[in-house]
Amino acid sequence: MSSSFKVANVRDALQRRLFPSVTVWNRLEGRPRTQNFERALRAEVRDALWMLTKQWQMGEFRGSDAASPVFTRLLIDTTRLTKYQPGSQAAQLFEYEVPLEGKVERRPVPLLVGGRPVALDLRLLMGRQWLALIKGVGDYKQPFIDAYPITAPDSTKKEDADRCAHPEVWQTFAAVAGQAMDGAALYAYLKENPAHHPYDGIAVAPGDQAALDDRASRFLAWFDRQFLQPPQSGDDAWAPEKLEYQFSVSAPVTDGEKVYVADEYYQGRLDWYSLDVDTARSSLDPVAGSDVTGLPPGGPRTMMPKPVSFTGMPNTRWWAFEDRKTNFGDIDASTTDLAKLLFIEFALVYANDWFVIPYTLPAGAIATIRGFAVTNVFGERFWVDAAGKGADASWQRWSMFTIDVRGKEGAPADTSLALLPTVPKIHEGPPCEEVMLVRDEVANMVWGVEKTVQLASGEAKPGLEAARQTLAFFEKELASRVAGGVTPAAPVAAAAPIRYRVMSTVPENWIPFIPVHVESNNREIQLQRAALPRILEGDPDSPVKVRPRTVLLRHGLDQAPPQPYFVYEEEVPRAGARLTQSFQRTRWTDGRVYTWLGVRKQTGRGEASSGIGFDKLINVEPTGK
Numbered sequence: 051m052s053s054s055f056k057v058a059n060v061r062d063a064l065q066r067r068l069f070p071s072v073t074v075w076n077r078l079e080g081r082p083r084t085q086n087f088e089r090a091l092r093a094e095v096r097d098a099l100w101m102l103t104k105q106w107q108m109g110e111f112r113g114s115d116a117a118s119p120v121f122t123r124l125l126i127d128t129t130r131l132t133k134y135q136p137g138s139q140a141a142q143l144f145e146y147e148v149p150l151e152g153k154v155e156r157r158p159v160p161l162l163v164g165g166r167p168v169a170l171d172l173r174l175l176m177g178r179q180w181l182a183l184i185k186g187v188g189d190y191k192q193p194f195i196d197a198y199p200i201t202a203p204d205s206t207k208k209e210d211a212d213r214c215a216h217p218e219v220w221q222t223f224a225a226v227a228g229q230a231m232d233g234a235a236l237y238a239y240l241k242e243n244p245a246h247h248p249y250d251g252i253a254v255a256p257g258d259q260a261a262l263d264d265r266a267s268r269f270l271a272w273f274d275r276q277f278l279q280p281p282q283s284g285d286d287a288w289a290p291e292k293l294e295y296q297f298s299v300s301a302p303v304t305d306g307e308k309v310y311v312a313d314e315y316y317q318g319r320l321d322w323y324s325l326d327v328d329t330a331r332s333s334l335d336p337v338a339g340s341d342v343t344g345l346p347p348g349g350p351r352t353m354m355p356k357p358v359s360f361t362g363m364p365n366t367r368w369w370a371f372e373d374r375k376t377n378f379g380d381i382d383a384s385t386t387d388l389a390k391l392l393f394i395e396f397a398l399v400y401a402n403d404w405f406v407i408p409y410t411l412p413a414g415a416i417a418t419i420r421g422f423a424v425t426n427v428f429g430e431r432f433w434v435d436a437a438g439k440g441a442d443a444s445w446q447r448w449s450m451f452t453i454d455v456r457g458k459e460g461a462p463a464d465t466s467l468a469l470l471p472t473v474p475k476i477h478e479g480p481p482c483e484e485v486m487l488v489r490d491e492v493a494n495m496v497w498g499v500e501k502t503v504q505l506a507s508g509e510a511k512p513g514l515e516a517a518r519q520t521l522a523f524f525e526k527e528l529a530s531r532v533a534g535g536v537t538p539a540a541p542v543a544a545a546a547p548i549r550y551r552v553m554s555t556v557p558e559n560w561i562p563f564i565p566v567h568v569e570s571n572n573r574e575i576q577l578q579r580a581a582l583p584r585i586l587e588g589d590p591d592s593p594v595k596v597r598p599r600t601v602l603l604r605h606g607l608d609q610a611p612p613q614p615y616f617v618y619e620e621e622v623p624r625a626g627a628r629l630t631q632s633f634q635r636t637r638w639t640d641g642r643v644y645t646w647l648g649v650r651k652q653t654g655r656g657e658a659s660s661g662i663g664f665d666k667l668i669n670v671e672p673t674g675k
Contacts, residue, residue: 120427121352121424122422122423125349125422126409127417129302132301133299147640149644151318151320156286158647172508173200183265187258190254200232293651294314295316296311301416307333310327322468326455353407355405355407356407356408357406358406360397363376415469416467453468477635482633483601484501484628486628490662494565497660498562500599501514504600513559514559524584532588547670550665550667553663564578602631627653634646
């Protein structure tokens with residue numbers, strides 16, 4: 051049976067209304083008796099006493115500060131850091147182009163240790179960069195490789211022990227010897243004298259000399275961009291005798307300069323708490339242009355305070371619900387968690403008593419409030435003083451983000467705010483060097499234990515393993531000399547039942563620091579770096595001194611002539627100290643990436659015993675049984 055509702059042409063059927071339908075719906079709507087809704091929107095409460103009782107129940111009548119601030123009148127004096135002085139060196143203009151951490155922490159990237167080329171990985175990178183730059187100028191690849199070669203290590207030479215004692219280092223040097231260019235050697239030659247040219251000693255076409263000079267400038271600029279280093283003239287804030295960084299900064303003020311000093315910075319996180327105001331110094335050394343801060347003249351400003359808010363903040367009105375983002379009822383605090391208890395009290399009781407007044411300042415600015423007036427909803431005006439004012443050393447004074455004052459006793463507190471040009475995050479690489487300074491009470495000395503050393507190839511290795519491999523290399527070298535005809539020292543016959551031992555030995559990665567008197571002082575002592583001899587059984591030559599392999603402990607050894615190294619005794623506490631040197635990397639406000647080599651100091655792991663002994667009698671086992 052055909053359907054009677056089958057439509058052949060829907061459009062024609064709709065126009066002719068061939069299939070009528072009936073649509074039914076229900077609608078519920080209100081019919082107000084009036085068109086005025088003002089009273090309905092008022093939400094009137096018939097019993098006003100009920101509202102008053104609820105306010106009494108919530109404790110709203112107990113507050114004496116019922117008024118809220120509506121306007122603030124603020125006058126701030128601003129200045130900016132304009133001078134920087136690393137340690138006791140000459141002052142210079144403050145640089146805002148680099149982060150302050152990099153400016154302070156940067157240390158020279160070691161390319162030579164003991165006059166020997168190291169950091170092979172970096173030297174190869176620099177060589178590849180130079181060869182890539184001169185590509186297209188001429189066919190000078192092989193001449194530059196010959197002029198600045200990577201030499202193969204020689205296992206018959208004692209001076210090549212830093213290469214031949216470690217198999218992986220020897221393999222790396224042997225693989226690239228004669229095949230790659232030492233870019234660091236070219237960099238050092240160009241930096242040594244501005245009159246040096248990259249083609250000195252190399253036969254190049256006269257028309258290519260200008261192009262090579264241009265490539266040399268780009269090559270130097272490229273390496274200086276890769277690593278933030280102090281210039282060769284000296285700009286290092288690291289104080290080796292203190293095992294920390296020391297620097298000073300200053301900003302011009304009305305009556306001179308405000309000087310900030312940091313004598314104990316080693317944590318790796320530089321901020322306002324690292325500085326102190328030095329009232330004993332009126333200014334740093336004169337620097338041209340340091341009186342210009344670049345800040346526009348300021349004046350009084352009128353602003354509206356904004357209540358402080360935070361996630362999960364309880365609502366102070368009884369009829370509103372919380373957002374449940376923070377469960378204050380689930381916070382567990384013991385009687386010793388004073389900071390947590392103070393925070394909870396602030397969040398639950400006094401959170402609505404705090405207001406924020408925004409004031410934008412540039413990086414490096416020093417802001418001091420001269421005047422602060424608040425007007426509340428009743429039209430009353432109040433003059434507000436700084437909460438941390440008074441004597442800086444007062445035990446009743448407590449403040450945040452303010453800097454301590456050093457100098458004369460009873461000095462007033464400094465209530466200014468210093469915004470240092472620092473970064474919030476720094477990526478730190480694995481330690482290139484790690485040194486543990488430990489006290490040995492039995493031997494009455496301090497040891498610098500090289501836990502991690504950097505090999506000549508640029509890789510890091512445990513110091514104990516590197517020391518054992520080095521000692522094994524010299525023992526093997528002595529055996530080869532004996533096999534070649536060198537007469538070894540004749541052993542002493544052990545006829546007596548006991549033997550006198552002058553001293554025992556320790557691993558070569560243990561560098562001694564002995565106590566010595568400070569010059570012109572018979573009470574104060576310092577720790578001076580010493581050296582132990584490398585004793586090889588049967589070696590006819592005189593023993594040589596074992597030198598440290600880390601840059602942290604080699605201070606003064608690579609100077610001409612070598613200088614002693616002293617460390618203040620108080621810098622090595624009973625718990626010891628841990629020094630690490632690693633690469634740091636961050637991104638600055640202009641988007642540029644900065645990388646530098648920095649040092650960190652941490653608390654050690656306690657005392658240690660080297661087992662070294664002097665003037666001992668040792669039992670000799672009888673022979674012939």
